[in-house]
Amino acid sequence: MKRFCSLLLVFALLFAMTGCLGIRPTEPSDKPYVIGFSQVGSESDWRVANTKSVTAAFASDTGYELIMENARQEQENQFAAVRRFILEGVDFIIIAPTVEEGWDTILQEIRDAKIPVIIVDRSVAVDDDNLFLTNIGSDFLRQGNLAVEWLEGEIPADRTAKILHLQGTIGATAQILRTKALEDAAAKHSNWEITSQLYGDFTEAKAYEVMTEYLKTNKEIDVLYSENDNMTFGAMRALDEAGISYGNGGQVKIITFDATKEALQYCHDGKINLCVECNPMFGPQIKQLIEKYRNGEEIPKHVYVDESAYTTQNITQDFVDSRAY
Numbered sequence: 001m002k003r004f005c006s007l008l009l010v011f012a013l014l015f016a017m018t019g020c021l022g023i024r025p026t027e028p029s030d031k032p033y034v035i036g037f038s039q040v041g042s043e044s045d046w047r048v049a050n051t052k053s054v055t056a057a058f059a060s061d062t063g064y065e066l067i068m069e070n071a072r073q074e075q076e077n078q079f080a081a082v083r084r085f086i087l088e089g090v091d092f093i094i095i096a097p098t099v100e101e102g103w104d105t106i107l108q109e110i111r112d113a114k115i116p117v118i119i120v121d122r123s124v125a126v127d128d129d130n131l132f133l134t135n136i137g138s139d140f141l142r143q144g145n146l147a148v149e150w151l152e153g154e155i156p157a158d159r160t161a162k163i164l165h166l167q168g169t170i171g172a173t174a175q176i177l178r179t180k181a182l183e184d185a186a187a188k189h190s191n192w193e194i195t196s197q198l199y200g201d202f203t204e205a206k207a208y209e210v211m212t213e214y215l216k217t218n219k220e221i222d223v224l225y226s227e228n229d230n231m232t233f234g235a236m237r238a239l240d241e242a243g244i245s246y247g248n249g250g251q252v253k254i255i256t257f258d259a260t261k262e263a264l265q266y267c268h269d270g271k272i273n274l275c276v277e278c279n280p281m282f283g284p285q286i287k288q289l290i291e292k293y294r295n296g297e298e299i300p301k302h303v304y305v306d307e308s309a310y311t312t313q314n315i316t317q318d319f320v321d322s323r324a325y
């Protein structure tokens with residue numbers, strides 16, 4: 001009887017291996033691990049660099065297939081993309097959220113589909129933090145604090161500073177925390193006056209438009225606090241056209257966020273006073289986190305990327321030339 005059972009087992013295995021029982025052998029090496037990536041858009045040079053960094057990290061590895069969807073800065077487009085990823089049965093989802101609020105339902109849908117998800121760049125404000133594995137990106141509050149600390153050293157206590165504030169997409173972590181740093185500092189310094197908050201949506205075109213309009217009636221600006229480089233470029237064009245000087249020795253001190261190559265060049269040339277870095281090159285770190293997850297290793301709930309701040313005094317032309325984005 002024992003011998004008969006063993007023979008039966010051998011036959012069953014042979015049938016299975018030849019496909020006669022209709023069971024396909026699993027071929028893990030043939031099938032790439034499919035990742036759906038919902039990206040915010042292509043609103044800025046920073047974003048373009050971030051997309052390149054994430055796609056390059058996976059492109060070099062045939063074990064992965066990355067499907068990227070550009071949300072054109074609309075959260076609704078992100079929801080639609082995520083639902084497509086779920087229908088397609090992807091193995092993993094990456095979301096770079098446009099804004100912080102409104103993610104509970106869609107993240108629950110991802111959890112119900114048993115797909116792991118990580119949040120990158122900005123953050124989400126959800127009741128249950130277990131709806132995502134981890135959040136990797138910038139420490140936006142630290143960035144804002146680096147800017148205001150620099151400004152504290154620039155504005156004498158006995159002089160009023162009129163600060164014009166250009167804001168990015170309202171509700172995005174980058175906007176919320178960079179704004180918080182400035183507003184908190186202005187509340188502490190009675191000589192700091194935020195004269196206006198203009199909405200530039202992180203784009204050069206919008207910032208140029210609102211700045212041009214603003215400068216028709218307001219020319220008294222001591223500081224421009226601009227929440228990203230592309231808005232700064234738009235603002236600089238508007239200031240040029242209005243005949244207002246800026247940068248080292250100019251009327252307006254310019255603070256900008258991102259520190260892209262173009263902004264660093266302006267800073268090196270004395271046209272921008274402070275570049276606070278926002279590092280977009282974390283594609284390889286995202287891949288590492290996903291690999292850790294796949295290996296069953298523990299991953300931290302929040303990962304901040306390395307960042308710094310630059311003025312004319314601490315950058316060289318070589319540094320600008322070596323900038324990857």
Ligand code: AHR
Pocket residue numbers: 043044045046047121122174202227228229230257258278
């Ligand atoms: O979330 C990062 C911010 O978004 C960058 O500062 C900006 O350039 C981008 O559009």
